[in-house]
Amino acid sequence: MDEDVTFLARDHILSLEEIVHVAKTFIAMGTKRIRITGGEPLVRKNILWAIEQIANTPGLEELTITTNGSQLYKMAQRLLDAGVSRINISLDTLKADRFHTLTRRDKFQQVIDGIELASKLPFKRLKINSVMLKNHNDDELFDLAQFALDRKMDISFIEEMPLGIITDHNRAATYLSSDDVIETLGSRYELTPSLTTTSGPTRYYQVTGYEHKIGVISPHSHNFCDTCNRVRLTAEGRLLLCLGNEHSKDLKNVLRSPSYCSTPLNSKDHDATALENAIIEALALKPHKHHFNLDEAPQILRFMSATGG
Secondary structure, three states, X not given: OOOOOOOOOHHHOOOHHHHHHHXXXXXXXXXXXXXXXXXXXXXOOOHHHHHHHXXXXXXXXXXXXXXXXXXXXXXXXXXXXXXXXXXXEEOOOOOHHHHHHHHOOOOHHHHHHHHHHHXXXXXXXXXXXXXXXXXXXXXXXXXXXXXXXXXXXXXXXXXXXXXXXXXXXXXXXXXXXXXXXXXXXXXXXXXXXXXXXXXXXXXXXXXXXXOOEEEEEOOOOOOOHHHOOOOEEOOOOEEEOOOOOOOXXXXXXXXXXXXXXXXXXOOOOOOOHHHHHHXXXXXXXXXXXXXXXOOOOOOEOOOHXXXXX
16 A cells, blocks of 8 residues: 555445445356455445345355454454355564554554454355565564464465555565475475365465465466456456456446436346446456566556555
8 A cells, every 4th residue: 555545535436335236246147256355345334234245145156355354353253144255364474563564553463363263263264365575574484374274274475466656665676486485385394286276366285284275376476367267346446357457447437327327226127237248348358467577667556455455
């Protein structure tokens, strides 16, 4: 997130009703898995209503939340009750002072308490996501891995994506490849490439002696674009076809056009054909691959906080 953030006016972002309508339309078109992310999705007012609406839509197999963990302690049980199957928690350090430096928030113990509580609830799956930077937090590789494994959670170590212009570190200098991560972890754990495949970009390794897995997400070292089947709806209503490209389709204009709003979005009589056609047109824009280059200025100037992390 940029240091100087200008938040959008409320009427510039989709309402929860609009988000639910888009999600239900995707499900009607055959989508089986949906993830709600942010920013931080759990701070949005009435988010549990939207989660329950989406989770209980016939045809959906799995609803996942990606969160920074700050709201988990008070919301984990309610998320489970609302129909959330999986939770991904972003956590880049287990040191309170470093956590404050990275996040600019003094909520380390609040996050850890939330993770501890969630790990005791019967979610289908919990996972830690950690972005690793050389000489910043790579000294915690073993600690983060063990933290997750001890709590019967998977963990994914992620190569930093060059989104947005930053000044606090040089991305080329702090780049840590997934191969280096696995080599380092392999000095302590016996790692075997997992035969388990998921719908996401993570390459998993089974850890001998443990039920759960260590994974890596490698947008630089092992480009996974050829297997990507994901699209992302931003809070502004743009359907992004790739995080590493600007290809997108404005769905908000469709949702708010007079002809589309002539009947309530949640009405059984509402005809979603125009939205379905817009989604189909957008999918044709999905690019072949992204072109990240650590030695060049970032092509994408938007931050993940604006994209949806």
